[in-house]
Amino acid sequence: MPGPVRRRPHPVDEVLPVPKLAVYGFQHVLAFYAGAVIVPILLAGAIGLSERDLIHLINADLFTCGIASIIQSVGFWKVGVRLPLLQGVTFTAVSPMIAIGLAAGGGTQGLLVIYGAVIVAGLATFFIAPFFGRLLRFFPPVVTGSVITIIGIALLPVAAADAVGGADNPQPGDPRNLAYALGTLAVIVLMQRLFRGFMATVAVLVGLVLGTLVAWFLGDATFSAVGDSAWFGVTTPFWFGWPQFSAAAIVSMIVVMLITAVETTGDVVATGEIVDKRVGREDISRALRADGLATTIGGVLNSFPYTCFAENVGLVRLTRVKSRYVVATAGLIMIVIGLLPKAGAIVAGIPHPVLGGAALAMFATVAVVGIQTLSRVDFHDHRNVVIVASSLGLAVFVTVEPDVAQAVPQWAQIVLGSGITIGSLTAIVLNLVFHHLGRPRGPAVAGAPGAGTVRLEEVNAMGRAEFVATFGPLFQGADDVVGRAHDRRPFADTANLRAAFQEALFAAPPDEQRAVMAAYPDLGGAAVLDGEAGGASEEDQAAAGLTRLDEDGRAELDELVTAYRERFGIPLIVCVRDAAGREGVLRDGHRRLENSATQEHAAALIEIAKIANHRFGRLVAEANPIHPARVRSSGRG
Incomplete structure (x- = not known):
């Protein structure tokens, strides 16, 4: 009898041949390297x-990145999400x-206070991980989008x-x-424009290498420290001294880790979708x-503090190599690099202006990611605007x-001294105040705040x-x-x-229909x-200049409108706000004359829906319809 059929492992759990693991793992390291070392350089x-x-910081960072990536991708007990996720130092903490470091006097003394806060914040994150799923409702896009945008802006x-x-x-x-x-x-910009795939992912690395080579050739970059560095070195615990603990620094770093937890959650969910593996609450807990x-x-x-690196999430999507053991291999490579002080010395020799040019691109990109997240926020709700x-x-x-931090007591200076910390705390607290405390009022649907706003x-x-x-x-x-739309109540939000x-x-x-x-004007x-069609129609058509036509322009438009009505029995309906002015209206109208009646019926409905969308946007943003509506309904208007 044939033996039992061996079930093929999920692509995430597939162990590839060693040569492929090495090549794909090194590719992850290349895509990751510049982002991995920039935090210790900036700090x-x-x-x-x-x-x-x-x-020493660079070598320690790479060494620990490797350990962290293996923990996350391979996992043990209830630690590690077991997905192809690479770990790196979070920009949020910079x-x-x-x-924290400057408040403690800078130099290695400041570094010791940083390490005390990092250790405690890491332990706090470990123990709150099982409960974080319940806290996610306090971190909607209005909070996470604000925080990510703030990170990018504050780092610029x-x-x-x-x-x-x-x-x-x-x-x-x-x-x-x-x-x-x-x-x-x-x-970096040219690499992104001219190349795709792997070359595009290493654009920052190429920019740093080329910029450094040019600076070295012109005598503006030196690598004298490379010769003085050992070939092999191991980072030892507490190399700079025993950590120092400051309550304000610990609170600041815990806030950073809470924000980082939101980023990690997004990366885990995104990676799960890419590799076709369901992500549940327990997976989030493992990752955190x-x-x-x-x-x-x-x-x-x-x-320093670690989180999943979004750059490598994109690389998984790009290459479609889903094995988590590729990331584990990348972790091993980073551990090896972290044991070579000469490699750290080379990176430390990158000139500041070269690093600054690369950082401008990376930090601005972080801000853009935040703006993308904010695009999912309902800004018709004025509370979100305030947050x-x-x-x-x-x-x-x-x-x-x-x-300005000097205006407050020393214990509060760490919070007020960081734009990221004060901005993040403000977003979190205001979200609680507006959306979770007191009686919910619902988002504003129409009207200006304080002037008869309809919620x-x-x-x-x-x-x-x-x-x-x-x-x-x-x-x-x-x-x-409109009456049929009323029958679809209750509405969850303005989009609904x-x-x-x-x-x-x-x-x-x-x-x-x-x-x-037939009710739409020509x-x-x-x-x-004359205003007989209503102010909305006048405003719509004025947007394309159709209320300011000269005699020839009006005659040309009248000819088209008449021909359309004779053919289809309805007025020519065009969402002029989406058309390219009068010329676009004429071009679109002549093209539609060639359609069948059935097709034009559908086209007219679509145009009506588009017009209604624009009017709805104006109503939500500017109008105050409730007062005239109540006046009319009471018979006083």
Whole structure:
């Protein structure tokens, strides 16, 4: 009898041949390397560490990165998510660590206070990991998007300081500094434009290498420390001394780890989707335990807080190599590199302006990721506007004027001295205040704050007549359509409300749809110019200049509109806000004359829906329909 059929392992658990593991693992290291070493470089320059200290930090960082990546990808007990996730020092911690180090006097003394905070924050992350899933509701996109944007913005001054020669010796008037920084940035941009795949992923590394080579050739980069460094060296626990513990520093670092936990959660979910493996709450807990353990190990082995690196998540998607053992191999490679002090000395020799040019690209990209996250936020809800505006405003204020921290007691200076920390705390606290404390009021659907604002809960409580009177202007003569949208209550958010109008339009009987079409005015017609078609139509058509046509332009448009009505029996309906002006309207209209009646019926509905979308956007942003609606419904108007 044939033996049992061996079940093929999931691609994530597949162990590839050693040559492939080595090549794919090294590729991960290349994509990761620049981001891995930039944190110790930035920190060392900011708190005044020596070149010898920096070399040790770089080696310790790489060594611990390797350990952390193996813990996360291979895993043991309930630690490690067992997905192809590479671990690296989080950028979120850069600004708070600099603030902690400087508040403690800078140099190695500041570093010891940083390590004390890192160790405690890592332990805290490890123990709260099982409960973090319950806290995720306190970190919606309005919080995470604000925090990520703040991180990018707050780090840009650090990059700018490097670009002009370094914070310890800035020379903004030196044209060579400008040339190195902009040249490095240009190489990164050109690599992204000209190449795809692997070459695009190492654009930052190529920019750093080329910029450093040019600087070395011109005599502006030296690597004398390479010759003085040993070939082999092991980072020993507490190499700089025993850690020092500060309550304010610990609180600041715990906040950093909470924010990092949100980033890790997103990376784990994204990776799970890429490799087709379901991610549950326990997987998130495993990933966060690995973050916490790696962070604690980092504090002991002279390194920093760790998180999943998003750059390598993108590499997994790009290469479609899903094996977690590839990442484990990359971890082994990093451990080997971390045992070679000469490698750290080479990296430490990168000129500040070259590093600054690369950092400008990387930190600005972080801000863009935050903006992308904020694009999912419902800004029709004014509470979200307040949260984002306040957190960004305070973060930029502290970043631009860091000396403002001197206005508060010393224990509070670490929080107020970091734009990332104060901005993140503001976003978290305001989200709690506006969305979780007190009676929920719901997002504003229409009107300016304090001026008769209509909120979603009020919309959900409206009777049919009031609802139709409020939202009827979205369409021309379509009260029945708006009434059908009312029947879809309750609305969860403004997007759900918008969708209800669209669905009601497309679900209406054909005769009713045709009646709606007939109610729309001719483009540039007398009804629009005289105001008989309503202010919404006048505003729509004015956006394409159709209310300001000269005699020839009006005659050309009238000819098209007449031909269309004769052929299809309905007015030509075009969402002029999406058209390229009058020429776009004419071009689109002549093309549609060649369609069948059935196709034009569908096209007209789509245009009506697009017009309603624009009107809905204006209503939500600017209008105050509730007062006139109530006046009309009470018979007083």
